[in-house]
Amino acid sequence: MSPESDSDSTNDNDEYIVPALPSDLKHIRLKFKKRPVDESIKRSEEFYRLMDGRRTVRHFSKEPIPKEIIYNIIKTAGTSPSGAHTEPWTFVAVSSLEMKQQIRQIIEDEEELNYKKRMGKIWTTDLKPLKTDWVKEYLTDAPYLILVFKQTYGVRDDGKKKLHYYNEQSVSIAWNPFGGNSRLPPLRALETIFGSPALRKYAGLVSLTSTPLNCGPALKKLIGRPASEKLTLLLPVGYPSEDCSVPDLHRKPLDDILIEI
Ligand code: IYR
Numbered sequence: 001m002s003p004e005s006d007s008d009s010t011n012d013n014d015e016y017i018v019p020a021l022p023s024d025l026k027h028i029r030l031k032f033k034k035r036p037v038d039e040s041i042k043r044s045e046e047f048y049r050l051m052d053g054r055r056t057v058r059h060f061s062k063e064p065i066p067k068e069i070i071y072n073i074i075k076t077a078g079t080s081p082s083g084a085h086t087e088p089w090t091f092v093a094v095s096s097l098e099m100k101q102q103i104r105q106i107i108e109d110e111e112e113l114n115y116k117k118r119m120g121k122i123w124t125t126d127l128k129p130l131k132t133d134w135v136k137e138y139l140t141d142a143p144y145l146i147l148v149f150k151q152t153y154g155v156r157d158d159g160k161k162k163l164h165y166y167n168e169q170s171v172s173i174a175w176n177p178f179g180g181n182s183r184l185p186p187l188r189a190l191e192t193i194f195g196s197p198a199l200r201k202y203a204g205l206v207s208l209t210s211t212p213l214n215c216g217p218a219l220k221k222l223i224g225r226p227a228s229e230k231l232t233l234l235l236p237v238g239y240p241s242e243d244c245s246v247p248d249l250h251r252k253p254l255d256d257i258l259i260e261i
Contacts, residue, residue, distance in 0.1 A: 018160045020084040052251070057206045058132070059244040060142040060236055065205065067095070070144055070237065080174035083165030086154060089174045092147040092223055097140065102222055104139035107212045107234075111136065114213045130247055138208060142236030146207075147219065148174070149229040171232055206244075207237045 035043070074091045082088055094100055111134035115124060139145065150171040154162035164170075212219070216231040225231075 016160055018156065018162055020086050020162050020165075055206070055246045056208045057240050057244055057246055058136075058138050058208055059241040060138045060206070061239040061241045062141050062143070063239050064095075064143045065238055067093075069205065070146070073237075074146075077174045080170065082170035082174070083167065084163075086151075086162060086164045086167070086170070088151040088154070088164035088167035089171050090149040090151060090225065090229055092149065092225070094145040094147065094223075095143060099222075100140045100142075100145055103145060103219060103234075104136060106218045106222065107139060107215050108134050108136055110215045110218070111212065118213070136210075138236045141241070142238040144237045146235040146237055147223065147231060148233040148235065149220075149225055150232045151229050153228050155226065155228055168232075205237060206240045207235045210234045210236070 070093050074093065077089070077091060078087065080089075094103065115134050119127075148171060150167045151164055152167055153164050156162065210233070212231075212234055219231055219234075220229065
């Protein structure tokens, strides 16, 4: 990657900055199984159909989920590519009801101000059909809240820093296994990734890609994350409630999103 304006600039002489990777890093042969072209086409169609079933939801059941699932999803997130392999992410998995209540309080207080004062008429009018507001039961109903923090830089135990290039893009890729799934993903996505029939029985989890506006600093303080980290996303994860509904939205056709040159 060539340095760009959106990447952190570096002062090469800074003695407090350590290299991201060892200079003698070994390179190994890629493990890659080439599939017949027909099979690849078929499998890519199947994958599209699977992903086309994903929806974000705002109505969660209180039913608990095994934490192994959360571990597997976070391990999956941790397989993402990142700038100079710096892996600039921290996932905080909250299942304590008391902590979820405190998080909900912070977010609802802030979101009430957002909706009433900060977001403005155009934004709130745009959201009206989606029936969102500042009351967020999902924050205490969902068995898990996953807070995704991007590490804007890394700090070693000896206090030395590592530059985290493209941390924004890296983290955006990393949380994708959670992203807006219903019916079967994200665990179907996990099955796709791991090919593991053992995970099938857990299929049916849903999540919401929520971005609580102006809540980052208070949540970071509550959870005790360091200055180097910024909250990028908060994902409730669990089963949908019995009466869960979603807006009847349709996706742009390929012609509207693809330009072939
Ligand atoms: N963060 C707020 C508002 C909100 C904003 C957008 I853009 C949405 O697509 C949905 C909600 C909330 O979570 O209510």
